[in-house]
Amino acid sequence: MTIDHDMDTIRRQNSMATSRVNDPHFARALAAFTLSFRDIQSTTQNKRPNALSLSALANALSALRVHFHRDPPRPLWDRLADFTAAWPGLPPRSPSPIPVRVSAQVFEAFCQDMERPLAEYRATGVLANVWVVAGLGRDERRNAQVLAWFLDNHGNHGQDSLVLRTLLESLEGRLPAGFPRSSHFQRGYKTYVESCPDGDMTNRVDIEITSDDAFVFLELKIGAPERAGQLDRYYQLAKRRANGQAVGVLYITPGGKRREPVRSEERAHIVEISWADVAKALRRSATVLLVDHPVRHYLNQFATHINAL
Structure with a gap:
């Protein structure tokens, strides 16, 4: 899975690699990686690759990565421009809220059922506030x-x-x-x-x-x-x-x-x-x-x- 991921990365940066062909160090690293990868391909047609082949490919890939990481990252303002352009098309994080449907009949029945309990609760006097009545304000x-x-x-x-x-x-x-x-x-x-x-x-x-x-x-x-x-x-x-x-x-x-x-x-x-x-x-x-x-x-x-x- 790591090899496939790295190969995708190399393909996406193909134009960058082309600009580095004139660099002899990059050319040697690319040649070593290509030979190692072809060796793996020919080996896997009949059997699993041996440890030496995989190790050689990993070393060649590490040497090649150095050249791809030389360029500085894109400026923040460039990446921010890409983000703001893509933002309107991003899907919402959560689904749209489900509308609440209230039945007038059910609500009326609920209010009628609550009339007596509320009256009994009010009769206990717990809703009174002597300080409000006294007008402290x-x-x-x-x-x-x-x-x-x-x-x-x-x-x-x-x-x-x-x-x-x-x-x-x-x-x-x-x-x-x-x-x-x-x-x-x-x-x-x-x-x-x-x-x-x-x-x-x-x-x-x-x-x-x-x-x-x-x-x-x-x-x-x-x-x-x-x-x-x-x-x-x-x-x-x-x-x-x-x-x-x-x-x-x-x-x-x-x-x-x-x-x-x-x-x-x-x-x-x-x-x-x-x-x-x-x-x-x-x-x-x-x-x-x-x-x-x-x-x-x-x-x-x-x-x-x-x-x-």
């Missing part, structure tokens, strides 16, 4: 109030620090070395909404979480733009507040990115996350609660709400 202050309630270990939801621990643990792989961990809040903490840590109303933090070992500022953005130097001021404020405590700023936006570049000194203390990241942490928190626990539903409903921000 894209209001940053209202959403901050609800998120702070979940994060508060003294909240009347009764889940202690479950949500804060889960949020920080879910971000573990993204938190720099100097950022507070869940272990910093094991001995309890306080949660403040719209806090002014230094008394300056221009430095109003959406959520502040403070313990003896650490404190975290949460800045929430939904539709409002990031004010110039806002996070830098929060970071500088955190540095001034720190008294051996670990400090950090969580910047929460729909896309999880800030507009201003993060300076090198801030990278250990400012972490950018998305509302979708928070939603994942809320859903993970809900999984530890009983299926019919009301707070489980509140967590999942708020996760659904903020995931769409």
Whole structure:
């Protein structure tokens, strides 16, 4: 099979071989190959060729190949032109899609059969979302109030620090070395909404979480733009507040990115996350609660709400 393939290659390049006849090295190689091939042809009329004949043919073919491989390959633009010319005539990779035929009668029967199950499912109340009904919308202050309630270990939801621990643990792989961990809040903490840590109303933090070992500022953005130097001021404020405590700023936006570049000194203390990241942490928190626990539903409903921000 290899001999036939090589012979086809030689035939396709016959014009190239003709141009090389004046090369004495090529002429000798071609003569050696021709003699070896004829020897094989005469031998195979009566019996199988011996190993010496095959070896001689292989050596002659190898010597001949060197001359055919001397020419450089065709330029890419030439081959690309051939491809674009042949492209319209290429067959499709997959057959044409089979048209879907819908029977109106079958679909009507399906809808009628689903009416009762859907009504029973709706009656369970699982489709309700108290946060949508409450009109949180894209209001940053209202959403901050609800998120702070979940994060508060003294909240009347009764889940202690479950949500804060889960949020920080879910971000573990993204938190720099100097950022507070869940272990910093094991001995309890306080949660403040719209806090002014230094008394300056221009430095109003959406959520502040403070313990003896650490404190975290949460800045929430939904539709409002990031004010110039806002996070830098929060970071500088955190540095001034720190008294051996670990400090950090969580910047929460729909896309999880800030507009201003993060300076090198801030990278250990400012972490950018998305509302979708928070939603994942809320859903993970809900999984530890009983299926019919009301707070489980509140967590999942708020996760659904903020995931769409």
